[in-house]
Structures are given as C-alpha cells and as structure tokens.
Amino acid sequence: MKSAFVTVGTTSFEELIAAVTAPETLQVLRSLGYGRLVLQVGRGAAAPARFRTAAFTLEVFRFKESLAEELERADLVISHAGAGTCLETLEKGKPLLVVVNEKLMNNHQLELARQLYRDGHLFYCTCSTLLESLKSINLSTLKPFPPGQPEKFAAFLDRVIGFE
Amino acid sequence: MDALPAALGAAALLLLLLTVRLLLARRNSSPRTAPLSLLVVAGSGGHTTEILRLLSSLSQSYSPRHYIFADSDIMSEDKILTFEQKRAETFSNSQFTLNRIPRCREVRQSWSSSVLTTLYSILYSFPLTFRLKPDLILCNGPGTCVPVCISALLLEILALKKVIIVYVESICRVETLSLSGKILYYFSDYFIVQWPALKEKYPKSIYLGRIV
Numbered sequence: 001m002k003s004a005f006v007t008v009g010t011t012s013f014e015e016l017i018a019a020v021t022a023p024e025t026l027q028v029l030r031s032l033g034y035g036r037l038v039l040q041v042g043r044g045a046a047a048p049a050r051f052r053t054a055a056f057t058l059e060v061f062r063f064k065e066s067l068a069e070e071l072e073r074a075d076l077v078i079s080h081a082g083a084g085t086c087l088e089t090l091e092k093g094k095p096l097l098v099v100v101n102e103k104l105m106n107n108h109q110l111e112l113a114r115q116l117y118r119d120g121h122l123f124y125c126t127c128s129t130l131l132e133s134l135k136s137i138n139l140s141t142l143k144p145f146p147p148g149q150p151e152k153f154a155a156f157l158d159r160v161i162g163f164e
Numbered sequence: 165m166d167a168l169p170a171a172l173g174a175a176a177l178l179l180l181l182l183t184v185r186l187l188l189a190r191r192n193s194s195p196r197t198a199p200l201s202l203l204v205v206a207g208s209g210g211h212t213t214e215i216l217r218l219l220s221s222l223s224q225s226y227s228p229r230h231y232i233f234a235d236s237d238i239m240s241e242d243k244i245l246t247f248e249q250k251r252a253e254t255f256s257n258s259q260f261t262l263n264r265i266p267r268c269r270e271v272r273q274s275w276s277s278s279v280l281t282t283l284y285s286i287l288y289s290f291p292l293t294f295r296l297k298p299d300l301i302l303c304n305g306p307g308t309c310v311p312v313c314i315s316a317l318l319l320e321i322l323a324l325k326k327v328i329i330v331y332v333e334s335i336c337r338v339e340t341l342s343l344s345g346k347i348l349y350y351f352s353d354y355f356i357v358q359w360p361a362l363k364e365k366y367p368k369s370i371y372l373g374r375i376v
Binding site for chain 1: 210212217218220221330334342356359372375
C-alpha cells in the first residue's frame, strides 16, 4: 500500500489542504494505489479530521520537529515550494509534486519550482491543476538530483579569510 | 504611524551607509587567525535549513557561532540545536549561543510597514551586535539579516569592529534577488548566488555552483 505525504511548511496553505482532501482527489489517489495520506497542515485554521477505513487512512498533524521520517515513508511527496522541503525531498530520491501558492508576495517561489521542473527533477502545478496533474504525471520520468556542494563554500570562505 | 517619513528616514540612512561603505572601500584585510567568531542569521523554514547546510562544511576554526533569529520563529531553534548537538559529537570544543530579535517582516506584510518594523529591529540588533562583536556575519536572506548587517556597518563606522559580511542568496532565487539581497548586494563583502542567471545580472556576485 503506497503512501503520499503533503506538507505546507512553517506557515499555512489552506487551498492546498482543501484541494488534496477534496473527495475527487482522494478518489484519484486511491485509484493510483495510495492507501495512506499524511497531511502536515502548519498554522492552517481548518485541519481536516483524520479517518481510517479498511482501504484508506488519512493522518493529520500541524508540525513535527523533523519531517525526515514522513518523507522517508512516502512514495509521493506533494509540497509547497519551500526550498528546505524541496531539497530534502529530492535528496531522499522521492518523487515530488510542488504546488505553487499563487497568493504569496511576488510569487518568487515559482522561480525555483520552474527551474527544477525545467531540469526534470520535479513536477509542479497549482491548486487548481492538482487533480489533473495527479492523473497525468509519470513519476518514473523524474531525473535524480545531485547533492549540493557546501564544501565549495567552505573552501571559498577559508580562502578569503586567509585560513589556508 | 505615518509610513512615509519613516521610509524617507530609512532611505536616508541606507544612503549614508552606502556612502561610508564606498569611502571605506573593500580593504584587503590581513589573514585572520582562528578561531573566528561567526554571527549567523537564521530565518524560518528553508532559510535555516540552507544556512545550516552551509555551516555543516565549515571547520572548527569558525567558533563560537552566535545564532540570531526572529522571536516569532517556531522551527529554527530546534533545527539549530539538533545541528549543534550533532556537530558537538565531531568537535569537542564546539561553542554557540542563541539570540532572538523582533521579526522584521512577516511574509504578507506590506513594504511600507516593513520599513517601520526594520527600524525597530535595528534598535534591538545594534546592542546585540555590539556585545557579540563578530568577525564575520553569514546570512542568506530572511528579513532579519538587514537590520543585523546595518548594525554591523554602524560598528564599522564607529570604528569599533571590522565585520566581514558574507551574503548567500537562497537557492530559491533563480532569476531575481530577494528584497534583502537587493539591499545587501551593496553592503556585503562577498555576495554569493547559486544560479548562473543571477551571476549574469549581478556582476559583483560570486557563483560557486549549488552549495546547499
């Protein structure tokens, strides 16, 4: 039984939570083989009620110290465009569908999502196209994401400071 | 409160700082000796994750690490503590402090009221920066880093301490700089971007590849 994890980060993204828990979305997830859906809802005012049936489990929480465990268990991650979550998810090699929050100031989050999408590392959509995306995406077409290189930053800093 | 005089005041202050910055120019400072005290400006969510990634590769010469974060921040403190506990397993002499200041700008706050809260943050961060007297400030874009860097420049103007400011633009920024980035492009000693398109637009910036 596959598991999907939805995360909104440190603030809230109620439109995403509403879109992903809409009856038709849950039905599509079930038809794709997902039997477990976990929601991290952040500060959102309305948190959907958890439920459990023989075929489907919905789990809900606001925050956890680390999302590593949830990401590890997930077969699909549906996330806001936050850099931390995107990078952590891609580094764990998990398929990622980013849902862009069009209401955020300047909407700069689009830049990273669009670039990583262009580079073939993730899928992206908006709340209104979530359902369509879930139906159409093929997770096996995603490209692996090479790790970042903080050691290059350390070497640069040592050099400019004079620690050689 | 009327935002316009405050905005004009802030613009005048930035102009003054910029003039001083240009007059002082970038001095070729002599090699520093370890240890080097570091002031790290953390921010909510992705910003903290990114800055901890940068810190993860630094040697034990970068100590102590003084962390500053906004008082409304929920997750940063936990992330920093987890990071430092792990680091202490590798380096026995690991030192750090945690410091809170009022938040400079909420995600949906307007720019004019941001100016007021930024001025308020400077009042808080100057005594803190003065007390900590860091050798180096490392920041990556949360609103909190602007008042902290302005405080450091004030220290420099008052000839109290020369602080190296290193700004690393968030990996989120592919084509445009953040508001903090646009300001600190002019006030940082080293301004690092993580996507080639930004390097082209901002010639003074440094591109080392993806470093987080």
